[in-house]
Amino acid sequence: MVKHEFLREYLPATKLFSPDMLWRYVEDYEKVMLKPSGGGGGAGIIQLTDKGNDRYLVHAGSTKRVVEGREKTVSYVKSLFRPKQYLLQPLISLGRIDGRPFDVRVMVQRSGKKSPWTVTGWVAKLAGPGYVVTNVARSRGKVLPLHTAIRLSNVEASDDLLDEIRHVTLEAADTLGKAYPTLREVGFDLGIDIEGKPWIIEANFRPSLSLFRKLKDQTFYKQIIAMRKK
Numbered sequence: 502m503v504k505h506e507f508l509r510e511y512l513p514a515t516k517l518f519s520p521d522m523l524w525r526y527v528e529d530y531e532k533v534m535l536k537p538s539g540g541g542g543g544a545g546i547i548q549l550t551d552k553g554n555d556r557y558l559v560h561a562g563s564t565k566r567v568v569e570g571r572e573k574t575v576s577y578v579k580s581l582f583r584p585k586q587y588l589l590q591p592l593i594s595l596g597r598i599d600g601r602p603f604d605v606r607v608m609v610q611r612s613g614k615k616s617p618w619t620v621t622g623w624v625a626k627l628a629g630p631g632y633v634v635t636n637v638a639r640s641r642g643k644v645l646p647l648h649t650a651i652r653l654s655n656v657e658a659s660d661d662l663l664d665e666i667r668h669v670t671l672e673a674a675d676t677l678g679k680a681y682p683t684l685r686e687v688g689f690d691l692g693i694d695i696e697g698k699p700w701i702i703e704a705n706f707r708p709s710l711s712l713f714r715k716l717k718d719q720t721f722y723k724q725i726i727a728m729r730k731k
C-alpha cells in the first residue's frame with residue numbers, strides 16, 4: 502500500500518523499532534506508538550509520550566508510568582515487549598468520546614477474484630476507560646454505529662468523511678487484492694484523527710464478525726454473511 506501514492510497519505514509513517522529510531526520518532530512526533538509486528542488483539546501495544554526534562558510517560562494496557570532518562574526508558578519499554586519485532590508509529594490523536602479514543606472497523610469484501618470490492622459494514626470501536634487501544638475484548642470497550650460515534654465525538658468531521666472512508670478502504674482492498682489474488686475480505690482498522698482525517702491502522706485478513714454481531718442493527722452482519730456465501 503505504501504507504493505500507492507494515493508494510499509500513502511493515509512498510512513502512518515512506520516519503522517522498525519530500535520532505540521535510535523525511537524528517539525528520532527519522539528523528537529519528530531512527541532507521542533509514539535510501539536506495536537508488535539503481526540499484531541493481535543491489541544496485545545503488547547505501548548504508547549510513549551515526551552513529558553519534557555528527560556521524562557517519558559509509558560502507557561501500556563491500563564498501566565501508566567513516568568520514567569526518567571532515555572536509557573531507563575528503553576529498558577522499561579523493552580521489559581514490556583512481547584517476544585516479537587516491534588514497530589514504531591506516530592500516535593494518531595484519535596477522535597474521542599467522553600475522553601475515550603475510538604476507531605473504526607470497515608469490512609470490505611468481494612465475491613470473487615474479478616468481482617468489485619464493496620464495503621459491507623462499518624462500526625466504531627470505543628476503548629474501555631484508561632486504555633490506548635480500542636480492541637473491544639482487550640480494553641473492555643464497546644461498539645457504536647459509526648454515524649453515532651462521529652456525532653458524539655470531538656472529531657471535526659466534514660460532510661464527505663464517510664465517502665472518504667469508503668474510497669480509501671476500497672482503494673486499499675483493491676491494492677491488497679492484486680498482491681493476494683485469493684483474498685475475499687479485509688477488515689480495516691481505521692483511525693479518525695480529531696481533524697477528521699482517516700488513517701489506515703491495520704488490515705486484518707481474517708476479520709472476526711463479533712464486532713458486527715454486537716450491533717443492535719444486524720443489517721451489516723447479515724450483509725457480510727450473505728457476501729461470504731456468494
Ligand SMILES: Nc1ncnc2c1ncn2[C@@H]1O[C@H](COP(=O)(O)OP(=O)(O)O)[C@@H](O)[C@H]1O
Pocket residue numbers: 513534536539540541542543544546590591592593594595603604633634635636690692702703
Ligand atoms: N499509530 C496509532 N495511533 C493511535 N492509536 C493506535 C495506533 N496504532 C494502533 N492504535 C490503537 O491500537 C489498536 C490496536 O492496534 P492494531 O494495529 O490494530 O493491532 P492489533 O493487531 O493488536 O489489533 C488500534 O485499533 C488503535 O485503537
Ligand SMILES: [Mg+2]
Pocket residue numbers: 540542543690703
Ligand atoms: Mg486491530
